[in-house]
Amino acid sequence: MAMGEPRREEYKIQSFDAATQQLLKTALKDPGAVDLEKVANVIVDHSLQDCVFSKEAGRMCYAIIQAESKQAGQSVFRRGLLNRLQQEYQAREQLRARSLQGWVCYVTFICNIFDYLRVNNMPMMALVNPVYDCLFRLAQPDSLSKEEEVDCLVLQLHRVGEQLEKMNGQRMDELFVLIRDGFLLPAGLSSLAQLLLLEIIEFRAAGWKTTPAAHKYYYSEVSD
Numbered sequence: 001m002a003m004g005e006p007r008r009e010e011y012k013i014q015s016f017d018a019a020t021q022q023l024l025k026t027a028l029k030d031p032g033a034v035d036l037e038k039v040a041n042v043i044v045d046h047s048l049q050d051c052v053f054s055k056e057a058g059r060m061c062y063a064i065i066q067a068e069s070k071q072a073g074q075s076v077f078r079r080g081l082l083n084r085l086q087q088e089y090q091a092r093e094q095l096r097a098r099s100l101q102g103w104v105c106y107v108t109f110i111c112n113i114f115d116y117l118r119v120n121n122m123p124m125m126a127l128v129n130p131v132y133d134c135l136f137r138l139a140q141p142d143s144l145s146k147e148e149e150v151d152c153l154v155l156q157l158h159r160v161g162e163q164l165e166k167m168n169g170q171r172m173d174e175l176f177v178l179i180r181d182g183f184l185l186p187a188g189l190s191s192l193a194q195l196l197l198l199e200i201i202e203f204r205a206a207g208w209k210t211t212p213a214a215h216k217y218y219y220s221e222v223s224d
Contacts, residue, residue, distance in 0.1 A: 027064050044084045
């Protein structure tokens with residue numbers, strides 16, 4: 001590890017106030033000493049406002065769940081986290097209408113949680129359909145006309161697409177019908193959005209891998 005780099009375990013909590021940083025550090029070390037439902041709400045609230053943190057939060061949530069399970073054999077934090085994710089999921093259209101950034105952060109966060117949380121080494125079944133529903137929303141024509149949403153859709157499919165397809169292949173087929181339709185109806189689609197959609201179509205077709213030729217083509221295009 002290079003000098004001056006933060007240790008991976010330190011997480012990106014500098015954007016929290018001092019009292020919240022302390023709360024999170026305690027939750028990671030001694031979960032029984034804090035209100036874990038409050039911790040879950042703090043993490044979700046911050047994830048909806050800070051897209052950088054929403055990409056990291058799954059790892060932190062996983063660590064708190066592990067610490068609580070080891071210390072007390074309980075899952076208060078996980079229950080609080082899933083309840084809150086469910087509330088936000090039910091109000092997702094209102095969230096999107098209120099704040100596009102908040103909506104993109106939410107999708108990033110729920111995909112991150114899906115990526116990290118495991119039950120018997122398998123992704124959580126309870127999250128499969130909510131994650132799919134969010135990705136389906138991002139593949140609607142009004143979302144495909146917004147680069148932030150296309151970017152989010154493609155990033156999340158890179159991250160969890162292969163796992164999701166294993167859990168429910170039919171829904172992935174349906175999602176890619178929408179993506180292909182969106183790509184073929186380019187009215188309102190920016191050239192970057194078209195490029196991103198084409199890249200994810202090819203990425204899945206190659207077995208969720210980037211071929212060297214595709215990497216060269218897309219990444220030279222994006223840097224231009």
